[in-house]
Amino acid sequence: MSPHDIGRWRLACQRLSAPYAGSAADVVSHLLAVQAENPGQSAWAVATRTTRRDAADLAGLLASGEVVRTHVLRPTWHLVAAADLTWLIDLTAPRVRPTFERQLTAGGWSAADVDRAWGAVLDALAARPDLTREELAAELAARGTTATGHELMLLLGYAELERLVCSGRPTAEGTHTYATYDARVPPTPQPDRDEALARLARRYLAGHGPATERDLAYWATLTLGDVRRGLAGAADDLASFEHDGRTFWHAAGDGPPAGGPDPAGHLLQILDETYRGYQDSRMLLDAAGLAPAGRETAIGMAVVDAQLVGSMRRTLGARARFDVAPYRPLATREVAALHDAAERYAAFLGLEADLRLADG
CATH class of the missing domain: 1.10.10.10 (Winged helix-like DNA-binding domain superfamily/Winged helix DNA-binding domain)
Structure with a gap:
């Protein structure tokens, strides 16, 4: 079993190569949680793993509450099926809470301050659910609590770990909103x-x-x-x-796929589960060790045949432009695979693709 073999196996396991998942719900359930710090990028992370590649698929799940975008697993956003959220928070939150507690304490917040702010948030959401972060800041100010920017993000992230709030129905423009946890996540029997x-x-x-x-x-x-x-x-x-x-x-019963992945090329965010879903063995994605140490600052990844071949930056305008900086000279088939990946990504965005390769 070579590093490249494991990379191809992971690509298939993650549904980035055939067989794809049938829907966004299948992707989120199969991966259990999908990192979703950037909503637009995570929408593609889900869609590219399905046969449909329709933005409305995930959007409908977020609107209905079948999938929730909230803080869980690590102190960052994830997409999780509502049916899995409670047991996942209960299991993983104890080691994540201190991150929020320390930062709020460093900002001058006492436990009483936090409780008072949470009470105001819950009162506001009970009266009018699906409020944006800015609307919640205004509601808190009207109740005598000032919390904006990073402090408000910490306050709400901590409340998510306490199962007080979670994502509500996104606005018509797709802006994230909040609702009370009990209003969006149905009670289900929980494992020990x-x-x-x-x-x-x-x-x-x-x-x-x-x-x-x-x-x-x-x-x-x-x-x-x-x-x-x-x-x-x-x-x-x-x-x-x-x-x-x-x-x-x-x-058990799973094994490496026969032959190379289909499709061969992918343009993905650096937070995609194929990268961020690992740490100890993450760089099997770069078996040749070509990616520079500063790769974490890149907005995205260019992947061919389950290996990193370059960094990727996406720019949206009249067309979807993908600037790829290869880590080495690319073969003709690899360039073709990236053009195919750009076409799929751009079609999802409803735009024409414009792939540009820097000298590699």
């Missing part, structure tokens, strides 16, 4: 901690495998001890192999 750890291991590896225990610990902000408990609890549904001194876990 050991069952939840096993479920997490099973679901993460079904959508991200093959991956290491440290990949899962990073992704879910859990201790290695908890991850190992989860792997043990899900052992009947998992298999593993050794590579480069590490154990890689995957769903």
Whole structure:
């Protein structure tokens, strides 16, 4: 099993190559959580994994509440099926909460201040749900609490981890809104901690495998001890192999695809699950070690045959322009694969594609 083989396997497991998922709901459920700091970019991250590639698919799920955009797993946004959200927050929030608590305390907020602000937020949302962050800031100010910018983001992110609020129906322009948690997330029977750890291991590896225990610990902000408990609890549904001194876990019965990925090329955000879904073994995506150390500052990635071949910057105007800076000279077939990827991405945006390659 070579690094390239594992990369191709992950691409298929993540539904970035055939077989695709049937819908946005299938993608979110299959991956369990999709990082969604940038709503527009994450919409493509979901759509590119489906047979439909229709922005209305995910938009409808967010409007109905079947999928929620909220803080979970790590102190950042994710798309999660509402049916999975409560057990996922209960399992992973204890190690994430301190990040919000420390930053609010450093900003002069006491526990009483936070509770008072949360009460005002809940009162405002009970009276008028689906408020934007700016509208909530105004509601808080009217109730005697000043919270704007980064402080308001921390306050609301912390409230999400406490299962007080989550995403509401987006505005007509697609702006994120908030609603009370209970109004958007239906109550469902919850597993105990050991069952939840096993479920997490099973679901993460079904959508991200093959991956290491440290990949899962990073992704879910859990201790290695908890991850190992989860792997043990899900052992009947998992298999593993050794590579480069590490154990890689995957769903039992799953295996590497035959031949190269279809399609071969992808233009993705740097936050895509194929990159951000791992840490310990993330750079199997760059088996040749060509990506520069500053790649994290790039807006996006150009991927061909499950390997990074360059950075990508997207600019929207009359056309969808994709500027790719290759890490090495590209073969004709690789350039063709990136043109195909640009055409798919631009079609999703309702624009014509304009792919530009810098000298590589």
